[in-house]
Amino acid sequence: MSGKRQYRTLDGSMINELVHPRHDPVNGLSLAEATVAPGSRTYAHVHHSSEEIYYTISGDGQLYLDTELQPMEPGSVHLIRPGQEHWVAALPGQPLRFLCVSSPAYCDDDTELVGKVDV
Secondary structure (H helix, E strand, O other): OOOOOEEEOOOOOEEEEEEOOOOOOOOOOEEEEEEEOOOOEOOEEEEOOOEEEEEEEEOOEEEEEOOEEEEEOOOOEEEEOOOOOEEEEEOOOOOEEEEEEEEOOOOHHHEEEEEOOOO
16 A cells, blocks of 8 residues: 555545554554445455444445444444454445544555455
């Protein structure tokens, strides 16, 4: 992964890193704004070390977490534990935007794709 703050992650979401140890004086976590295009979804994946918290800013969608679909709507909060398979789908109409806190900080090396779909 490059040193840029804006990039596409392995799961297919567009990321704007707000705080990350590569750029900021922080240890052990990262904060990013993620965007999923209307009507699309990310690849199914797991993080073996990182725990994540998603906070929905705008748009509507769904979080697939292991075997359960959870609605994502402004103000919703979701905890993703290490090893849990997950992906995010944005409903048609507008992008789904959410904050993602990762601890330890996000890195591609901790992301394993477990299935691919067109995004």
